[in-house]
Amino acid sequence: MTLLTVQHLFIKDSWTNQPIVNDVNFTVDKGEVLGIIGESGSGKSVTCKALVGLNPKRLSVEGKVTFNNVQMLTLSEMQLRKHRGKDIAMIMQQGSRAFDPSFTVGKQLIEAMKVHTQLSIQEIEVTLTEFMDYMGLNKPKQILKSYPYMLSGGMLQRMMIALALALKPKLIIADEPTTTLDTITQYDVLQAFKDIKLNFDCAMIFISHDLTVINHIADRVVVMRKGQLIEEGTKEAVLYQPQQEYTQYLLSTRKKVNDYFKSVLRGESNA
Known part of the structure; x- marks a missing residue:
């Protein structure tokens, strides 16, 4: 059953009159993980932020975004705030940017929970503790x-995920959530998302330029280039039998990088 439908999405920078996203269309089903891949600047993040009104005001948006039968692009900022966090959770690339350094993490999470629930502070603390565990x-x-500042990037990232789960969203948008983390922490956070996929009734959009990550988490994949969606299909079709030359290029580049590091580990490289 379809949860999100994006139709003919156009995004333009009104300051420069330059198009950023051009006629993008995709859907997300309930319980599905959609992976979005592409190079930096391909329009992945700006597309997903447009769904919940998080882009700068200078970026004009046209098209139709239907989420759970709600027309998102017609909502006011106040109406959007009711959906952000509660129905659609955003997990940003850097956990440190999601928190105000002036307040404790607990105060910020409790305030977010108070906005979207009727729970008492004691009930909120119990709920947050449960999902932090x-x-x-x-x-x-x-x-x-x-x-x-007292917590690591990986801890802040997991705190964002814990808050998202506590609010029981219908959709999680994860925007490069493992990019800034070390390898071990990347693995832990990716495992957390895989657990969410298995154990929670929640769809996901997972944005990444890392094809290995997408291969581990996604059910379907879309490929973006220069603001356009150029290929879409099941994970197996896109990552193993790509039809577009650009997708083939991304996969071959990833393979060359992997082969190079394997040769370094075997002591075969002269670099």
Whole structure:
């Protein structure tokens, strides 16, 4: 059953009159993970931010975005705020940017929960602790009393995911959520998303330039280039039998990088 439909999405920079996204169309079904891949500047992030009104005001948006039978592009900012976080959760690339350094992490999460739920502060703390435990965050009460600078990037990323799960969204948009993390933490966060896929009734849009990550998490994949969607299909079709030359180029480049590092590990490279 379709949860999200994006039809003829156009995004233009009104300052420069330059098109950024050109006639993009895709759907997301309930419980599905849609992977969006492409190089930096291909329009992945700006497309997904447009769905919930998070782009700068200078970026004009045209088209039709239907989420759970709601026409998102017709909503006011106040109406959008009711959907952001509660129905559609955003997991940003850098956890540190999602938190105000002036307040404890706990205060910020509690305020977010108060906006979208009728729970008491005590009930909110219990709920947050439950999902922090689920995300493998030890000593949750101590973490809630911490300021963002006192926590690692991986911890802040998992805190964002814990908050998202606590609000029980219908859709999570994860925008390059593992890019700035070290390899071990990347693995932990990716495993968390795989657990969410298996155990929660929640669809996901997972944005990444890392084809290995997309291969591990996505059901379907769309490929973007220069603001256009150029290929779409099942993970198996797009990543293993791509039809477009650009997708083939992305895959071959990834293979060359992997082969190079394997040769370095075997001591075969002269670089």
